[in-house]
Amino acid sequence: MSGTSGTDTDGGRAGDGAAEPAQDQNRARAERKGSRLDGQPLEYAPAPESRSVVRLREAYDPFIDGEFVPAETGEHLTTANPADEEPLAQVALCGEADVDRAVAAARRAFDAVWRELPGAERGKYLFRIARILQERSREIAVLETLDNGKPIKETRDFDVPTAAAHFFYHAGWADKLAFAGMGPDPRPVGVCAQVVPWNFPLLMLAWKIAPALAAGNTVVLKPAETTPLSALLFAEVCQEAGLPPGVVNIVTGDGGTGRTLVEHPGADKVAFTGSTEVGRGIARALAGSGKRLTLELGGKGANIVYDDAALDQAVEGVVNGVFFNQGHVCCAGSRLLVQESVAEEFLERLRARMALLRLGDPLDKNTDIGAVNSAAQLERIRDLAETGRAEGAHAWSPPCPLPERGHWFPPTVFTGVTQAHRVAREEVFGPVLSVLTFRTPEEAVAKANNTPYGLSAGVWTEKGSRMLWTAERLRAGVVWSNTFNKFDPASPFGGYKESGYGREGGRHGLEAYLA
Amino acid sequence: MPEERYDGAWPRVAVRKTHKLYIGGAFPRSESGRSYPVASADGEHLANAGMASRKDARDAVAAARKAFPGWAGRTAYNRGQVLYRVAEMMEGRRAQFAAELAAATGAERAEAEQEVSAAIDRWVYYAGWTDKAAQVLGGTNPVSGPFDNRSAPEPTGVVAVLAPQDAPLLGLVSVLAPVVAMGNTAVLAASESAPLPAVALAEVLATSDLPGGVANVLTGRTAELAPPLAAHADVNALDLAGAGELAADLEEAAAQTLKRVLRPDPAVVWSADPGLSRIRPFLETKTVWHPVGI
Numbered sequence: 001m002s003g004t005s006g007t008d009t010d011g012g013r014a015g016d017g018a019a020e021p022a023q024d025q026n027r028a029r030a031e032r033k034g035s036r037l038d039g040q041p042l043e044y045a046p047a048p049e050s051r052s053v054v055r056l057r058e059a060y061d062p063f064i065d066g067e068f069v070p071a072e073t074g075e076h077l078t079t080a081n082p083a084d085e086e087p088l089a090q091v092a093l094c095g096e097a098d099v100d101r102a103v104a105a106a107r108r109a110f111d112a113v114w115r116e117l118p119g120a121e122r123g124k125y126l127f128r129i130a131r132i133l134q135e136r137s138r139e140i141a142v143l144e145t146l147d148n149g150k151p152i153k154e155t156r157d158f159d160v161p162t163a164a165a166h167f168f169y170h171a172g173w174a175d176k177l178a179f180a181g182m183g184p185d186p187r188p189v190g191v192c193a194q195v196v197p198w199n200f201p202l203l204m205l206a207w208k209i210a211p212a213l214a215a216g217n218t219v220v221l222k223p224a225e226t227t228p229l230s231a232l233l234f235a236e237v238c239q240e241a242g243l244p245p246g247v248v249n250i251v252t253g254d255g256g257t258g259r260t261l262v263e264h265p266g267a268d269k270v271a272f273t274g275s276t277e278v279g280r281g282i283a284r285a286l287a288g289s290g291k292r293l294t295l296e297l298g299g300k301g302a303n304i305v306y307d308d309a310a311l312d313q314a315v316e317g318v319v320n321g322v323f324f325n326q327g328h329v330c331c332a333g334s335r336l337l338v339q340e341s342v343a344e345e346f347l348e349r350l351r352a353r354m355a356l357l358r359l360g361d362p363l364d365k366n367t368d369i370g371a372v373n374s375a376a377q378l379e380r381i382r383d384l385a386e387t388g389r390a391e392g393a394h395a396w397s398p399p400c401p402l403p404e405r406g407h408w409f410p411p412t413v414f415t416g417v418t419q420a421h422r423v424a425r426e427e428v429f430g431p432v433l434s435v436l437t438f439r440t441p442e443e444a445v446a447k448a449n450n451t452p453y454g455l456s457a458g459v460w461t462e463k464g465s466r467m468l469w470t471a472e473r474l475r476a477g478v479v480w481s482n483t484f485n486k487f488d489p490a491s492p493f494g495g496y497k498e499s500g501y502g503r504e505g506g507r508h509g510l511e512a513y514l515a
Numbered sequence: 516m517p518e519e520r521y522d523g524a525w526p527r528v529a530v531r532k533t534h535k536l537y538i539g540g541a542f543p544r545s546e547s548g549r550s551y552p553v554a555s556a557d558g559e560h561l562a563n564a565g566m567a568s569r570k571d572a573r574d575a576v577a578a579a580r581k582a583f584p585g586w587a588g589r590t591a592y593n594r595g596q597v598l599y600r601v602a603e604m605m606e607g608r609r610a611q612f613a614a615e616l617a618a619a620t621g622a623e624r625a626e627a628e629q630e631v632s633a634a635i636d637r638w639v640y641y642a643g644w645t646d647k648a649a650q651v652l653g654g655t656n657p658v659s660g661p662f663d664n665r666s667a668p669e670p671t672g673v674v675a676v677l678a679p680q681d682a683p684l685l686g687l688v689s690v691l692a693p694v695v696a697m698g699n700t701a702v703l704a705a706s707e708s709a710p711l712p713a714v715a716l717a718e719v720l721a722t723s724d725l726p727g728g729v730a731n732v733l734t735g736r737t738a739e740l741a742p743p744l745a746a747h748a749d750v751n752a753l754d755l756a757g758a759g760e761l762a763a764d765l766e767e768a769a770a771q772t773l774k775r776v777l778r779p780d781p782a783v784v785w786s787a788d789p790g791l792s793r794i795r796p797f798l799e800t801k802t803v804w805h806p807v808g809i
Contacts, residue, residue: 165659181652276773283770288763295773452748452772454799471803479803486804488658492666496799497751498773503800506656508666511795 044358047365049152053139059090060228062098062252063235065105066245072097077254079228082149083362083371083406091228094251096260099220102249103266106191106218109246115188115216117244119175126171126213128241133164140233144202145362147229149371149407150325152363162487163206166505169489170210173510177215180507186514188216189292190268195258196231197274198224198373199328199429204273205231207504209248210489215513217269220249222261226374228252259285267291271512273330276427276453276498294502294512296330296494298427299455302448303333303484304470306441307342309460313482315349318433321458321484323357323411326372327431330499331456333484335424336413337444340437347415347435354411355398369431372407381409381430388414388423393434419450427453441466445473454496458484477503534564534710536571536734537717539578540727546570551735553711556621564710567735569743572702575731576747579673579700582728587670587698591646598642598696601723605635611715616684619709633786634688640789641692648697648794661807668798670698671775672751675744677737677765679757683709685785687716690756693793695730699752702731702744706757710734737761745769752797755779 061068071092141155196204223231269292321333362370400410457476492508547568617627653667679686705713745768752775
């Protein structure tokens with residue numbers, strides 16, 4: 001195994017044999033690392049972030065017209081911590097009547113206040129929200145990690161600051177919309193129905209709400225069924241900011257609630273981030289309705305590593321590309337295309353790097369890989385990984401003890417993969433990398449583009465002209481060259497082909513919210 | 516019935532045109548062997564037009580896909596010159612277009628000539644956009660980090676265009692030119708009742724340095740051609756300008772492959788300045804990041 005001790009997981013479920021009690025993990029890891037690193041003690045002491053900063057309520061009502069009001073259904077869902085499966089809180093399962101109320105509130109706020117308010121004043125509310133998100137960042141980061149299972153390192157350093165940055169960026173647009181490229185006097189669209197996924201709950205909310213509000217629209221947003229808490233905390237932030245009632249409404253629930261919302265006749269615009277399958281259904285349901293629609297859907301991003309790439313940097317990029325956020329990233333670089341001449345060396349370095357990834361308690365500040373968000377998602381990842389093995393690809397995971405409770409999947413790399421394998425074609429949405437090789441740049445581009453998706457791609461080469469040549473030919477909305485998984489409010493994000501349509505972020509992102 | 520003239524000579528019999536499809540740079544008949552009669556505005560028989568089949572539509576998509584990388588890869592300046600060349604070729608055939616338009620719509624000759632002028636000028640308009648839209652719609656993004664980050668528009672791919680039913684020349688040019696200007700390739704279904712100007716335009720395109728397959732023109736029943744185009748997995752976008760009552764069903768069919776759909780605008784005025792309104796829907800924004808460092 002190329003000098004790295006690892007788990008050849010062919011014929012067995014990844015990581016199952018390696019499961020051991022959590023308290024023994026550190027010692028076990030220390031022993032393995034010790035043997036690999038010639039006795040260098042590189043062990044970390046546990047460094048858990050405190051939960052005390054978060055005050056969870058037992059039950060949460062939806063946020064409609066500026067207040068938390070009980071859902072008319074009277075039904076609830078329980079959201080749990082995916083790292084230990086302990087219930088965190090109950091949230092309302094909103095139904096038709098609740099969605100009706102929320103849409104009506106958004107309509108009233110749109111007509112009476114928000115569209116009339118001068119842009120500069122609208123913007124100030126967004127600035128306030130950005131500031132409050134920054135002020136309460138630690139609380140929000142811990143809450144997000146509890147509800148989602150992603151490492152605190154990521155919520156603290158990425159999700160929350162980037163969400164705040166989105167509000168700050170869009171705040172400044174509110175009084176400059178005439179420069180957004182939609183004509184001298186652009187108008188808001190109206191009431192926006194927005195449905196966001198569980199992989200970046202607060203950040204996806206920010207991507208949706210910030211541009212909508214800046215452009216003068218009002219919103220009804222439904223967070224994902226398994227990660228509703230940060231959206232409800234955001235509702236508190238709106239109250240704290242003094243945002244006029246009805247401008248932002250949050251309805252919680254399941255897929256049925258989302259369907260009711262996007263198909264609601266009172267919505268003028270629908271924005272959805274999630275799976276391509278659900279996106280298709282929404283596009284179908286909205287056909288002929290005249291509603292505006294933007295979709296940010298799945299992906300199967302390719303990371304192309306040329307033989308002249310700075311290999312260690314490329315390894316970092318590939319690891320970040322597919323293991324960031326447990327691989328629950330629509331733009332993940334889940335296919336590695338490495339030039340044949342350096343493939344062996346690259347894979348050796350990749351495995352060595354993967355062996356250093358720390359999987360475990362998401363609240364531990366040293367954790368790299370947290371919990372898979374739900375049992376259902378874990379099942380999907382296992383199914384696809386199982387199929388990969390059944391189809392003849394070779395799976396490898398580093399020594400990686402999995403905690404006994406919670407939903408976990410070890411970082412896994414598949415070699416011997418062909419373009420026909422399901423694991424190379426379908427979105428896994430988990431920490432699973434498929435490795436393919438190529439000989440010529442033309443072959444790399446052809447393989448990278450051989451997918452119905454077109455969200456992201458990566459290029460690793462030290463030669464500028466080759467980078468530009470490759471980037472030009474990749475049919476993907478975002479191309480990261482010599483880097484990966486970088487996001488910024490000023491940078492438009494969105495896909496080609498079946499990865500959806502419309503862009504979020506930057507001037508381009510405003511187009512969806514202006515008429 | 517020709518009659519012998521007083522001097523014993525016979526009058527010349529006019530050579531009539533066979534109206535065929537335009538696919539991949541060639542002028543085939545419909546593979547189905549069908550045609551349909553086309554009448555003038557006052558009901559007089561004008562000609563038989565090819566009645567394209569679903570198979571012709573699929574062939575046209577294949578031709579458009581094949582032509583896409585080459586056309587998209589042309590420099591914007593070059594595409595601009597090709598579009599300008601289309602205008603030049605149309606200018607030389609003003610009389611033909613005016614006559615066909617007058618016959619098709621019943622317009623007065625002067626009115627028809629005015630519309631021909633507008634259609635020619637529209638090619639010139641879009642010829643000028645080819646190397647400017649990317650600057651207007653793209654740019655550098657000021658991201659918070661040591662990265663170069665820029666966004667630029669790219670053509671979305673193969674676009675199926677349902678030409679307006681009641682604006683057989685200016686409407687036709689107004690939907691086709693913006694699609695091909697930015698590097699897309701097109702499969703166009705002509706106005707069902709007035710397809711002859713589209714056939715004449717195809718003959719202009721064939722002599723304008725436009726590579727074969729970049730624009731493909733089908734004549735026939737919109738209701739027969741539109742559904743397979745809307746559902747085709749190798750079509751990236753759909754312009755429903757001439758869809759009429761089919762629009763909602765076609766949008767639904769297009770959802771299966773998440774096509775970009777430009778819905779029909781009932782209030783459209785073809786003579787108005789279109790700006791970027793028909794360019795933007797058929798573009799993708801690509802954003803490229805690169806670290807800055809030494």
